Amino acid sequence: MARPVKILLRLLPxxxxxxxxxxxxxxxxxxxxxxxxxxxxxxxxxxDKFEAVERELGEVAGRRTVAFTxxxxxxxxxxxxxxxxxxxxxxxxAVLILGGHGTGARAVELVQLEPPAVLxxxxxxxxxxxxxxxxxIPSLLFSLDSLVTDAVAMAFAAIDYLLTRPEVDPDRLTxxxxxxxxxxxxxxxxxxxxxxxxLIYGGADMERIIxxxxxxxxxxxxxxxxxxxxxxxxxxxxxxSRYLARFAPRPLLLVGGSDDTKIPLESAGMLSRSAREPKExxxxxxxxxxxxxxxxxxxxxTAISDWMERHGLL
Numbered sequence: 001m002a003r004p005v006k007i008l009l010r011l012l013p014x015x016x017x018x019x020x021x022x023x024x025x026x027x028x029x030x031x032x033x034x035x036x037x038x039x040x041x042x043x044x045x046x047x048d049k050f051e052a053v054e055r056e057l058g059e060v061a062g063r064r065t066v067a068f069t070x071x072x073x074x075x076x077x078x079x080x081x082x083x084x085x086x087x088x089x090x091x092x093x094a095v096l097i098l099g100g101h102g103t104g105a106r107a108v109e110l111v112q113l114e115p116p117a118v119l120x121x122x123x124x125x126x127x128x129x130x131x132x133x134x135x136x137i138p139s140l141l142f143s144l145d146s147l148v149t150d151a152v153a154m155a156f157a158a159i160d161y162l163l164t165r166p167e168v169d170p171d172r173l174t175x176x177x178x179x180x181x182x183x184x185x186x187x188x189x190x191x192x193x194x195x196x197x198x199l200i201y202g203g204a205d206m207e208r209i210i211x212x213x214x215x216x217x218x219x220x221x222x223x224x225x226x227x228x229x230x231x232x233x234x235x236x237x238x239x240x241s242r243y244l245a246r247f248a249p250r251p252l253l254l255v256g257g258s259d260d261t262k263i264p265l266e267s268a269g270m271l272s273r274s275a276r277e278p279k280e281x282x283x284x285x286x287x288x289x290x291x292x293x294x295x296x297x298x299x300x301x302t303a304i305s306d307w308m309e310r311h312g313l314l
Contacts, residue, residue, distance in 0.1 A: 030233045038237035042187055045149050046156040047072025052164075059086045063116075065108070070157045078154035080122040083108040084167055093172035093314050094118040094162050096188070098155060098181030103291055107178070110297050113305045115314055118167050122158050124180075125150045145234055152238070155188040163193065171195060174313050176304065177202060178289060179262065182271075186240040189247045196313040198253040198304050201260060201289050203267025204241035204274055207232025212264045241274035248276035251311040255282045255300065262288040280307060 050072045057065040066082040084092070095117050099107035105121035113119070125147045159175075162168050174196040177185025182202025189197050203209050211228035218224040244252075252275055256268040272281050282303055289296060308314035 030229070034233055034236045039190070039243070041237060042149075042152055043190065045153040047074050047076065047153060049073050050157050050160060052161055057081075062086055068161070070154075070161055072153065072157055074153075076150055076153055076157075078122060078125075078150075078157055080105040080120060080158065081108045082118065082120050082165075084118040085116045088118075088167050091169035092116065092118050092167055093174065093308070094120065094165075094168040095174045095176050096155070096158050096162060097121045098175065098177045098184045098188070100179040100181065100289070100291075103178075106291070110291060111176075111301050111304075112298075113301060113308070113314060115305075115309075117314060118162070118165065120158055120162055122154055125154070145237075148235075148238060151184055152187050155184045156191065159188060159191055159193065172313050174198065174308060176200065183238045183240045186243050186247070187238065189250075190243060194247075194250070196251045196253075196308065196311055197247055198255070198307065199240075199271070200255045200300060200304075201257055201263055201268075202240065202254070202271055203256075203263040204239065204270035205267050206235040206239050208264060208267050209262075210235070212267075213262060241271060244271065244275045249278060251307075251313070252279040253282065253304065253307045254279065255284060255303065257287055257289070258283050258285045260288050 050070045053069045053071075055067045057067055059065075062085060063083050064086045066084075067079070068082060069077060069079045071077050093115075095111070095113065097107040097111060097119060099121065101124055103110070103121075104123040108119040108121040111119055155175075159173070162173065163170050170193065173194055175185045175188050175194050176198045177183075177188075178200040179202065182199050183206075185197060185199060185202075188194060207228050210231045211224055214224050214228060218227060254268075254272050254275065256263070256265075256272075258265075260268065272279070284296070284299065284303075286296060289300070291297075305314060
């Protein structure tokens with residue numbers, strides 16, 4: 001047998017074994033990260049104080065809108081809109097809306113509660129558009145993790161800001177999370193000053209949700225599974241089912257779509273099962289929520305208004 005072939009045969013166990021050993025080590029690290037309690041990390045994201053800059057945008061149909069920017073002591077900047085009755089004479093209920101990524105602060109234009117309330121919508125940190133190179137995937141994932149942590153801090157800052165407003169009744173503060181905003185709403189519920197929570201079109205098991213949404217983009221099952229596992233690992237600190245049970249005994253409303261194209265039915269059910277009483281589950285026929293679907297949004301706001309009134313939140 002030729003000498004180069006003998007050398008190759010001797011090296012073969014190392015050439016095969018080392019990558020497998022490295023892969024096993026990475027999987028073990030991922031599993032440890034998934035199982036760890038990240039509560040302290042999320043709470044540490046909260047700034048100690050903030051400065052607010054406000055700008056009146058005018059009055060339409062009896063409601064005034066205020067644009068605001070919050071800068072915390074760590075230099076993080078977040079922005080949003082307040083919408084409230086123009087003639088408010090006493091503190092009113094408040095709703096912090098954490099909507100889909102494409103909606104952001106504009107959510108205050110979509111929600112019309114009766115009786116009226118102070119509505120607060122927030123814009124999420126900008127997600128840069130990357131051209132993904134395999135060697136840049138680790139730095140990209142850590143950058144995204146930092147942006148998501150900033151979004152958590154944004155939600156906490158919004159609560160602090162709302163409770164400084166004289167128009168807000170501090171005993172009737174509700175957080176409404178929709179779609180992309182559901183994990184942030186659940187984490188914001190770790191703040192004991194939140195009195196009620198409504199979760200619209202959300203789900204548990206971030207890896208499952210990621211894989212579901214990648215099914216038309218990555219056709220290869222093994223490749224899609226690997227990408228979902230990797231992204232799901234980085235998303236695990238923000239997994240809503242980790243924290244939702246802690247919201248009890250405050251009232252909780254969960255709304256799911258029977259034919260949701262973004263959230264698998266199994267994930268919506270898992271989120272509901274992770275919650276404790278008192279909770280209410282409402283299923284609505286149709287697909288995922290979208291700002292252009294005015295009929296669905298009207299149906300949702302009616303259901304939310306009824307639920308809030310029954311629980312003394314509105």
